[in-house]
Amino acid sequence: MTINAAIPRISYLADGVLTDFTFAYALIEPMDLIVTVNDVLQVEFTDYTIPPGYEDGGDVVFIEPPASGSVVTLTRRTSITQQVDYTTTAFPSQTHEGQLDKIIMILQELLYGRISGDITFDLSAEQLQYVVNIINSGGTDAQIPSWVDATLAGVFIGEITDAAPADGAASAKPDGYMYVEVVI
Known part of the structure; x- marks a missing residue:
């Protein structure tokens, strides 16, 4: 697959009726899409689903339509993992290309996060006795x-x-x- 240059985020203003919201960027798996309504994280299968066929974009389908005036935001956050283990068998070109695509997706997200200020490191710590x-x-x-x-x-x-x-x-x-x- 070829990854087009894209900002992996889109926001919609909900009308209280529509349940389907489209994203036009590739996902490796549904868990790579962060779905929020008014900055509140939504839960897949509880609040929404992503039908199969999301490899080149797709739809988030809410169980109940978000309230009118709500801001629905769909942001891709590809997991930063490397799950491919090359062996001494024939070179797996499709698998290799898939890993290169994943790297490009992660780079797009890092670049977009740097530009928009979305990447945060929001930590707090609580010291207990042990x-x-x-x-x-x-x-x-x-x-x-x-x-x-x-x-x-x-x-x-x-x-x-x-x-x-x-x-x-x-x-x-x-x-x-x-x-x-x-x-x-």
């Missing part, structure tokens, strides 16, 4: 246990007295160790 809860408005919350010893991952809770090493500098920490500071 864990830190990280809350992300994007739905990828985490609960990280406090550091118990040098072999387990976790979060150090307390005053930090050492600075992170400069980029490229040697560290005595094990491979994969990361310095992240969250100020509460």
